[in-house]
Amino acid sequence: MKRSAxxxxxxxxxxxxxxxxxxxxxxxxxxxxxxxxxELKETLRLNRIxxxxxxxxxxxVGIISIEDLIxxxxxxxxxxxxxxxxxxxxxxxxxxxxxVQVVTKFAQHGFGRLPVVNREGKLVGIxxxxxxVRGLLRQLEVEYHEEEIHRYRASHIFEDIESDQTGLLLRxxxxxxxxxxxxxxxxKLKRALERLGAKPQIVRRAGIATYEAExxxxxxxxxxxEIIAEIRxxxxxxxxxxxxxxxxxxxxxxxPGFSTAPDWIREMGFGAGMGLNNIEVCxxxxxxxxKTGSGTRLEMVFNLH
Amino acid sequence: MTLEEVLTIIEGKVISSQVDLSCEVRMACGADxxxxxxxxxxxxxxxxxxxxxxxxxxxxxxAEITAIVFVRGKLPPPETISLAESKGIxxxxxxxxxxxxCGRLYGEGLPSCGLFExxxxxxxxxxxSAPDVNAARRVS
Numbered sequence: 001m002k003r004s005a006x007x008x009x010x011x012x013x014x015x016x017x018x019x020x021x022x023x024x025x026x027x028x029x030x031x032x033x034x035x036x037x038x039e040l041k042e043t044l045r046l047n048r049i050x051x052x053x054x055x056x057x058x059x060x061v062g063i064i065s066i067e068d069l070i071x072x073x074x075x076x077x078x079x080x081x082x083x084x085x086x087x088x089x090x091x092x093x094x095x096x097x098x099x100v101q102v103v104t105k106f107a108q109h110g111f112g113r114l115p116v117v118n119r120e121g122k123l124v125g126i127x128x129x130x131x132x133v134r135g136l137l138r139q140l141e142v143e144y145h146e147e148e149i150h151r152y153r154a155s156h157i158f159e160d161i162e163s164d165q166t167g168l169l170l171r172x173x174x175x176x177x178x179x180x181x182x183x184x185x186x187x188k189l190k191r192a193l194e195r196l197g198a199k200p201q202i203v204r205r206a207g208i209a210t211y212e213a214e215x216x217x218x219x220x221x222x223x224x225x226e227i228i229a230e231i232r233x234x235x236x237x238x239x240x241x242x243x244x245x246x247x248x249x250x251x252x253x254x255x256p257g258f259s260t261a262p263d264w265i266r267e268m269g270f271g272a273g274m275g276l277n278n279i280e281v282c283x284x285x286x287x288x289x290x291k292t293g294s295g296t297r298l299e300m301v302f303n304l305h
Numbered sequence: 306m307t308l309e310e311v312l313t314i315i316e317g318k319v320i321s322s323q324v325d326l327s328c329e330v331r332m333a334c335g336a337d338x339x340x341x342x343x344x345x346x347x348x349x350x351x352x353x354x355x356x357x358x359x360x361x362x363x364x365x366x367x368a369e370i371t372a373i374v375f376v377r378g379k380l381p382p383p384e385t386i387s388l389a390e391s392k393g394i395x396x397x398x399x400x401x402x403x404x405x406x407c408g409r410l411y412g413e414g415l416p417s418c419g420l421f422e423x424x425x426x427x428x429x430x431x432x433x434s435a436p437d438v439n440a441a442r443r444v445s
Contacts, residue, residue, distance in 0.1 A: 180384065183363030187392075190367065200348070204369055208343050211367040269339035269356045269364075278344045281423060 014139050015103055021095040023135025024116045024125035030055050031064065033083030037072045040064060040082055053115040053123055054086045060115055060123045062086035092117045095124050099135065102127050158233045168196075168231040174217040174240075176224040179268060185227045186211040189238070196231065198304060206236055206302045209282035212275040213240035213298055219265050220245070221296075234305060235284075240298045247290035254280075254288070306330050306415050308372055311351060312397060314413050315406050317374065320381070321389050321396040328395075330371050332416045335407040339364040346370065346418050353399075353406050357381035362388045370394065376403045 029047050031040055033056045043052065044066060051065035064086040072078060072085050092115050093101050102114060106129060116125040158166055170192060172185035190207035198206075210227060217225040217240055225242030247253045254276050261271025280286050285301035309326035312319065319326075331349035336342050337356050346352070348369035354361060355376050362385055365373055372395040375381060380398060381389075389396050399406045411417070 180359060182360060183367070187363065187366060204348060204367075207367045211363065212340075212343060268358050268360050269337055269342075269354075270360070272338050272340045274340040274344060277423075278340065281344070 014136055015100045016098050018099045018135060018139060019095070020093055020097050020099060020102060020116055020127060021125065022139075023099060023131050024095070024127040025131055026125045028053060028115075028123060028126045030123070031082050032056060033061055033081060033086065035082045036078075037069060037080055037082060037085060038078045041069055041073075041078070044069065051113055053090070053126060054082055055123065056083075058122075060090060060092070060117065060121075062088045063090045063113075063115060065112070090115060093127065094119060099132055102132060106132075166233065170229040170231070172227040172229075174214055174221075174224050174227060176221055177218060178224075179218055179265075182215060182218045183211055186214050189227065189229050192229075193231075193236070198236070202236075202302055202304060205282040206238065206300075209279045209300050209302075210238050210240075212279050212282075213238070213300065215270055216240065216275055216298075217242055219261050219271060234303065236302045236304065238300045238302070240300075241295070243295040244293060246292040246295055247288075248292055250288055250290055253290075306410075306413070308351075308395060308397075310413075311372075311374070311410065311415070314409050315374065315397070315399040315401065317397045317399045319395065320375075320398050321386050321394075323390065323393075324372075324395040326395075328371060330415065332418050333407065333410050334370075334418050335376075335403050337403070342370070343368055345421050345424070350418055351410075351415075353403055353410075355379060355403055357385055359385045359388045361385065362392060362394060365389075365394050366392050372397060374399055374406060376401060376406045 029043065029049060029052050031043060031052050031054055033054050040052070044050065051063060053060055054062040054064055064082050068085045072080065091105060091109065091111065093105065095116050095118050105111060105114060113126055113128045115123055116127055118124050170189060172188060174185055175181065186207055189210055190203060193203045193206060214227060221242035222244050223242070225240060228239045228241065230237045252258055256277050257273040259271050259273030265271035276288070279300060283300035284303045287299040288296070290296040306329070307326065308324070308328050308330060311317070311330055312326065330351045332347065333351045333353060334342060334346045335353040337354055339356070339360060342352060342364050346368050350368070350370050351372050351374060352365055352370045353374045353376055357375055357379050361373060364370070373389070374397045376399050378398065378400040381396065386396060401409065
């Protein structure tokens, strides 16, 4: 359920990202305005297509479809020229436009195909609904493969690399009072853990605890601080380290509801004196050391198994 | 309940782009305190809030909130919307108060995030172990 919903969103996104030139058919079968309807019939049949752009002196002058041919057949006008039966004032799209333009035009006018021209007006391709679908599927597949490769590489890192003790160290700087960018370190760490294939519940707990710790660094640490995650096959240790001002009374700081956060932080929905308690709940092990004047070191351990 | 049903019940509007309204919402949380959201929600929750700063989106990202509903007709600043779009978190708006928006959804059967162990323990310690009514006052 969730997966298919995600992919629908992805293909909607792709409609905007993909350019028409990436999905169009480049080898266009064309006819000229002096081609006879009987010749057109053969062209359509041999190439198994249902229409073709019409050129005169290399310029796009119209489009002719199988419907036009059927009408001509019914009227017994098989020997008239395409020029007489074609649709003039052809609707076209540009090769550098996004696929959404084509999709919109198909939906608006009920067209089955649209000639693609470049900005100089020269015919460079043709696009059908089938081209759009095929293009989207191809792109989805490419992206899926890339994602798979990423996932594979990341999640097998601990199996592929042999040592007596393998560890991955991730270090994030946290700037003081920078609440706008606050949470970036936690966000990146969370993504890294997902990539490494950690269990979703552990990823969520580690993300929340790290975010609380990052928020504390932003609010309280004079010069900001660092978040260091040490990832080992059996556990993750996240440390939030700063150089001051330090916590006066660690025991009191741990009490639910105790907070020294300024008003501007409270207005943003934080600083209610619950962060450390929440970290304690989320982490499998937590250790807080602090000295006034020299700084604070908060360690959180998350067991992976 | 799907996001689409939520939207109908709260008579809301979608305010971020590329929203998949078919996605499933399991429960809801109404809060203006982001610390509460981080502590007392589960993955798959929809958040109803009156706060509109980008940290609401960060909180939602960390807590794996499915979607955010801004109440009282509040609309978030562009930086909140763009962060939400980059994280794929749908943003909705409701003209009703937090209380009424929550009430409408709860009334239609969307459950809350339930009771959490630390909360229960604290509650029991204060109210259920001591028989006399003054216990609460003494402990606090």
